[in-house]
Amino acid sequence: MKAKRVGDKVYELTLGVIEEVNSRFEDTIRLATYISAVEAGAPKDKAAQLAKNVTVNFNEHGDMGHVLGSHYIFFNAAVQGAANTFRMLTQLKPEKKPNGDSRAWHERISSGQKSLMALTTLGFLATLYNMNMSDEDDAGVEEYSQVDDFYKIRNFILMNGQDRIQMPLAYGLSPFYNLGVAMAEGSLGLRSEADAAAFWAESLLAGFSPFSVTTSETFEGTVAKTFAPTWAKPGLENMLNENYLGEKYLRERMPNDYTPESEMSYRSPGWMQETFKSLNSITGGSTERSGVVDVNPDRLWHWFEAYYGGLGRFVDKSYTAVRKGYNNVMADEAVEITPYDIPVVSSVYGKKAMTWHPRKYRERKLEIKQLVAEYEDPEARQPDPTKQRYKNIMGLDQAIKEVDSRLRDLRAQERAIRNSNTMTYARKQNELFRIREDMFKVTLLFNKYYNETRGTEED
Secondary structure (H helix, E strand, O other): OHHHHHHHHHHHHOHHHHHHHHHHHHHHHHHHHHHHHHHOOOOHHHHHHHHHHOOOOOOOOOOOHHHHHHHOOOHHHHHHHHHHHHHHHHOOOOOEOOOOOEOOHHHHOOHHHHHHHHHHHHHHHHHHHHHHHEOEOOOOOEOHHHOOHHHHHHEEEEEEEOEEEEEEOOOOOHHHHHHHHHHHHHHOOOOOHHHHHHHHHHHHHHHHOOOOOOOOOOHHHHHHHHHOOHHHHHHHHHHHOOOOOOOOOOOOOOOOOOOOHHHOOOOOOHHHHHHHHHHHHHOOOOOOOOOOOOOOHHHHHHHHHHHHHHHHHHHHHHHHHHHHHHHHHHOOOOOOOOHHHOOOHHHHEEOOOOOHHHHHHHHHHHHHHHHHHHHHOOOOOOOOOOOOOOOOHHHHHHHHHHHHHHHHHHHHHHHHHHHOOOOOHHHHHHHHHHHHHHHHHHHHHHHHHHHHHHOOOOO
């Protein structure tokens, strides 16, 4: 009984608080709608019906609503939200005014439709602002252009140098805002016409589809991840080694690297990493050789992160921020606490994009390796009258070998730091931060060299 009381108290102070706050906000909106409708002269029963449907009415669903809702999170809410937006978009004011006069075509446009037009204008102007306020990095690439489309599609973004403030866009309204974003980026050359159209098409899916639209390196992967049931997504992402952004989240071996899987973890907690290293050791492995049971714990941690949701991330970030703060008070060496480390603040403070250059390096590495193989095969070599197809591919191929060697060294240093039993918490965190910065800088410098010798996609 005591355990039950403790459990009830924990629920009351955590999930119970969240549920209560959500209910208060929703009830406030419904009450305000009811009062406004009654004051406008609507019958009380009609006002009550309007108030019930002003947000998602969870009592309303189709024959398959319960089944689909059990496989796809927020399916019912997404369908109702899309339907409400469609009604707002298509319903005009009556042709006749209350006094019998006819309305001109532009007078029939509703306030909601004017708001959607204003959203498109806002998206266009915000993009112009962001491109002007964005810094360029050492490779000459604007920070704004490095922001992943996943965040652009779902957030109102304001750039400040290399940092950004982002606020979530309302479901069902984001496509109208992103139409302005696509128009601005296309007109200023940040996107081709086809890319701008694809960006807006993805925004339409994300804004209206009841399925959670995600991205992948391949079209097949995008389709599979989008339509997979919510409970199955983590397993599919494990198979593809892609998170919801389409980015690699499991560290992959470099060429001629035979490091055991259990030694390649970098995202899961320390206790989990140590557990899987011990399993590898017990089953005949070592730090250099795989045992019978050699698993990267980041795979399991990805499942855990997917299921514990926003509450888990809040707890995780709270713990990290408190631990860093405690260290800075008690220890001699301080650890930097960024806005991204602080719960709630991190949701509106977009950190510098640290994945764009590594991803671009992997794409260009594949391109150069294929071009070198093509050039060295007389039967496969293509005519190159403009001297652009094979321009500096040998120099870039050599640079790739040097980058891979440097990344291999940095990852070895990272493993040594994580395995150290003598380094303090602050020293570990600062050294790991330095290594991540060095890894990023190595790929950035390669991309700079590539841009200088072969040009950018826009060239």
